[in-house]
Amino acid sequence: MIQIREMTPLDKPRLRQLYLESRRSTFYWDDPELMHLEDFDRDTVDERVFIAETQQTIVGFISLYVPDNFIHCLFVDGSFKGQRIGHQLLAEAKNHLQLPMKLKCLSRNTAALAFYEKEGWEKVHEVKVHDAYWNLVYQ
Template sequence: MIQIREMTLQDKPRLRKLYLDSRRKTFYWDDPELMHMEDFDRDTEDECVFVAESNQAVVGFISLYVPDSFIHCLFIDDRFKGQGIGHLLLNEAKKKLTLPMRLKCLSRNTPALAFYEKEGWEKVHEVKVHDAYWQMIYR
């Protein structure tokens, strides 16, 4: 059974590894040598992080920047994808954030775009800088 809870300091080593491994696989077009374990700490600073746990093991997380009702990160361990964990984490975000919620999703990340649209998110505007991304909104 999957449980959602707030991150603790004890979760950080697993979250750092999950974040690094997921980014290297998902963003295959970027140089993996530019991605590091410490990126998790920098990228989630001042954010509220919830973890998905299965049998006392962290299998995914979502990070929220509450002042802007913004979802910054959502990553699931590949071995646990397709089990509804992303849906559960988004439901936790709905409890914590006010509507409308916002996020950005890289245009190349078509599986994530499809997931968000299935969850009721709308593409608002495509921004074309370094790597193009979609600004998305949930009302």
């Protein structure tokens, strides 16, 4: 059974590792040597982080920038994908953010885009820069 709770400082080592491993496998087009454990701390400054765990093992997390009703990060351990953990983390976000909620998703990340659309998110505008991304909204 999956439990969702807010991150504690003791969770950071596992979250750093999960973030690094997930990014290296998901963003296969980027140089993995440019990704580091410390990126988690930098990328979640001023955000509320909620974790998904089962049997005291962290299997996913979501980070929220509450002032902008923005979901910054959502990552699930690859061996736990397909178990509705992402859905549960998005449901937790709804408890802490106001509608409309927003997020950005890289255009190349077609699996994540399909996931968000299945969850009821709408593509608003594609920003065509070096790494093109979609702005998505949930109303």
